[in-house]
Amino acid sequence: MAVLLVVMVACLLAFWLCICFAMLKWNEIRYSRRKGLPPGTMGWPVLGQTTEFLKHGPSFMKKQRAKYGSVFKTHILGCPTVISMDPELNRYILMNEGKGLVPGYPQSMLDILGKCNIAAVHGAAHKRIRGSLLSLVGPLVIKDECLPKIDKFTRFFLQNWHGKTIDIQEKTNEGRKRIVQMLKQIMEQRRASPMPYDDMLCRLLRSKDSKYILSDEEIIDQIITILYSGYETVSTTSMMAVKYLHDHPKALEELREEHFAIREKKKPGEAIDWNDYKSMSFTRAVIFETSRLATVVNGVLRKTTEDMVLNGFTIPKGWRIYVYTREINYDPFLYPEPLAFNPWRWLDKNLESHSYCFIFGGGSRLCPGKELGILQISIFLHYFITSYRWEEVGRNEILQFPRVEAPNGLHQYHLIIVQDDDPSRKIEVSDGFDYELYNRNDINRILGPEAACISFKDSACRCLDYLIPRKKKYIFTIVGEGGQPDLCVPTSVSHGLWLNIHDYDAPTQLVKPLERNTRYVDAIMTVPKGTLFPMCGMNLAFVRELIGPAMNFGQYDNMWAGWCMKEKAIPFFQSMVLPKVCNNVEKCYLAAAGEVKSKLGELV
Numbered sequence: 001m002a003v004l005l006v007v008m009v010a011c012l013l014a015f016w017l018c019i020c021f022a023m024l025k026w027n028e029i030r031y032s033r034r035k036g037l038p039p040g041t042m043g044w045p046v047l048g049q050t051t052e053f054l055k056h057g058p059s060f061m062k063k064q065r066a067k068y069g070s071v072f073k074t075h076i077l078g079c080p081t082v083i084s085m086d087p088e089l090n091r092y093i094l095m096n097e098g099k100g101l102v103p104g105y106p107q108s109m110l111d112i113l114g115k116c117n118i119a120a121v122h123g124a125a126h127k128r129i130r131g132s133l134l135s136l137v138g139p140l141v142i143k144d145e146c147l148p149k150i151d152k153f154t155r156f157f158l159q160n161w162h163g164k165t166i167d168i169q170e171k172t173n174e175g176r177k178r179i180v181q182m183l184k185q186i187m188e189q190r191r192a193s194p195m196p197y198d199d200m201l202c203r204l205l206r207s208k209d210s211k212y213i214l215s216d217e218e219i220i221d222q223i224i225t226i227l228y229s230g231y232e233t234v235s236t237t238s239m240m241a242v243k244y245l246h247d248h249p250k251a252l253e254e255l256r257e258e259h260f261a262i263r264e265k266k267k268p269g270e271a272i273d274w275n276d277y278k279s280m281s282f283t284r285a286v287i288f289e290t291s292r293l294a295t296v297v298n299g300v301l302r303k304t305t306e307d308m309v310l311n312g313f314t315i316p317k318g319w320r321i322y323v324y325t326r327e328i329n330y331d332p333f334l335y336p337e338p339l340a341f342n343p344w345r346w347l348d349k350n351l352e353s354h355s356y357c358f359i360f361g362g363g364s365r366l367c368p369g370k371e372l373g374i375l376q377i378s379i380f381l382h383y384f385i386t387s388y389r390w391e392e393v394g395r396n397e398i399l400q401f402p403r404v405e406a407p408n409g410l411h412q413y414h415l416i417i418v419q420d421d422d423p424s425r426k427i428e429v430s431d432g433f434d435y436e437l438y439n440r441n442d443i444n445r446i447l448g449p450e451a452a453c454i455s456f457k458d459s460a461c462r463c464l465d466y467l468i469p470r471k472k473k474y475i476f477t478i479v480g481e482g483g484q485p486d487l488c489v490p491t492s493v494s495h496g497l498w499l500n501i502h503d504y505d506a507p508t509q510l511v512k513p514l515e516r517n518t519r520y521v522d523a524i525m526t527v528p529k530g531t532l533f534p535m536c537g538m539n540l541a542f543v544r545e546l547i548g549p550a551m552n553f554g555q556y557d558n559m560w561a562g563w564c565m566k567e568k569a570i571p572f573f574q575s576m577v578l579p580k581v582c583n584n585v586e587k588c589y590l591a592a593a594g595e596v597k598s599k600l601g602e603l604v
């Protein structure tokens with residue numbers, strides 16, 4: 001019987017492998033009928049290599065380049081695509097739009113930005129929309145109109161950041177429909193109002209230049225494009241600049257000198273003017289180095305409108321070309337020691353304008369918001385570094401692909417603070433912590449009649465933490481005046497032993513996460529898997545996923561109140577019957593732990 005089963009499984013596996021192989025082969029043959037295509041593989045039918053591309057990003061690109069050279073074919077994001085990592089060809093494509101090339105951005109992006117947006121149009125329509133956009137954000141306008149507003153806004157925005165944890169790259173995700181509706185309403189109000197508003201929308205509505213009079217639909221798409229294109233690039237570059245400056249004190253020191261020199265010439269509260277901005281040469285260098293090293297834009301997309309011969313390969317009509325410019329940012333010939341953050345290299349002005357600097361694109365689609373973006377980041381850095389010293393909280397993960405992102409913002413902790421004394425007293429928590437505060441009244445309200453399981457005569461109220469469902473992998477409990485649990489090595493449970501541990505209060509612990517006592521007492525104890533280990537719930541850290549609901553604290557008041565609370569847990573314990581073989585305490589514990597894990601696991 002077992003042999004038959006093995007044979008059947010092997011046959012099924014072989015059949016499945018044959019199908020996969022046939023599908024891959026069929027997809028390759030389908031495309032190989034076309035002559036002159038670049039080398040490369042098209043992956044699976046329909047899906048192509050999208051999964052590998054999105055999962056591995058830059059390393060996928062490098063691997064393919066090692067196999068096939070700087071120009072190769074693939075199938076990503078629903079479209080047959082030629083990827084060019086060849087600087088010369090990239091430059092040619094950017095400079096020669098119109099000769100069989102148009103923007104090739106995915107439909108999903110065009111759906112957000114609208115069919116009149118700048119990336120959806122080409123030829124004369126592109127010239128007109130781009131001209132209108134430059135009349136809003138071009139260098140002349142930003143000097144006279146944008147700078148004073150950006151200065152005022154940034155000063156206001158940066159007020160009261162003292163002691164706070166800030167997510168500079170805060171995420172916003174508004175649906176197009178809502179924005180369109182809002183813009184339509186505002187446009188109606190503006191038209192009906194005699195008030196002279198002084199902003200981009202108003203200038204679009206009352207454009208005096210007949211070349212740039214846009215329809216309502218075009219105005220809406222133009223505004224959404226500005227919001228979309230200018231938001232993420234500027235916020236991500238600002239976030240990364242703050243990160244790099246934090247990691248490179250010499251660069252920060254030089255930047256501070258530049259900005260304090262500007263402030264010294266000014267009265268307190270006086271705004272930045274154009275000359276001040278123009279004197280910020282090291283700031284500009286920091287912004288360029290940040291954009292290069294972080295590579296906020298990996299490349300741009302184009303589409304062929306006819307069969308084209310590029311670098312000796314024929315690219316069929318309708319194929320996408322991913323002009324992948326990321327690698328050029330790390331070219332050691334252009335940027336010696338390319339992985340080092342070295343803003344000083346940009347003080348040589350020729351670097352900004354060299355032929356292969358594609359940080360802001362190139363050719364007829366060179367970023368029209370380039371100077372506006374640099375101005376916004378410069379003003380932000382000015383007020384930020386002249387007003388604050390800052391500390392990075394924890395070791396934050398930075399994702400590089402498909403977009404540069406700090407997925408957890410600049411927070412590391414989410415605090416559940418349980419106040420166990422008089423609930424009429426209000427605990428003051430400093431600004432900037434990501435926290436929830438509960439007192440006895442809150443616990444009574446949340447748990448209703450079952451709140452009795454949390455005693456306020458002792459310290460059991462801290463166990464409320466475990467009852468609040470959330471998807472955190474680690475739980476740390478720190479008692480007000482207590483020690484410091486430590487999860488700096490892979491650990492399932494770590495317990496503050498109150499031995500030579502800093503006697504900090506909890507908030508101090510949080511702001512000094514790296515401060516550790518080196519005089520550890522050699523008191524390591526190995527607890528075998530599956531053994532019940534009684535311990536106190538204070539100053540404890542554990543991996544929630546690993547420990548599960550079988551966590552049990554030795555003292556009565558530290559018993560995990562969750563056991564009593566969950567409606568499912570009560571009947572479970574009432575009806576639990578252990579097998580007869582459990583004839584000693586240890587066997588009973590183990591059997592009970594097994595039952596808990598299998599039947600109450602879902603409660604974690």
Ligand code: HEM
Binds near residue numbers: 369
């Ligand atoms: C650090 C900041 C920025 C970076 C790194 C950046 C980068 C780029 C790049 C690489 C392109 C070329 C796209 C292509 O060729 O298809 C581009 C185009 C564009 N950018 Fe920016 N950008 C930044 C800031 C801004 C800002 C603040 C705005 C706001 C107005 C803006 C608006 C646009 C628009 C509308 C286009 C399309 C131009 C066209 O198709 O003619 N960008 N940007």
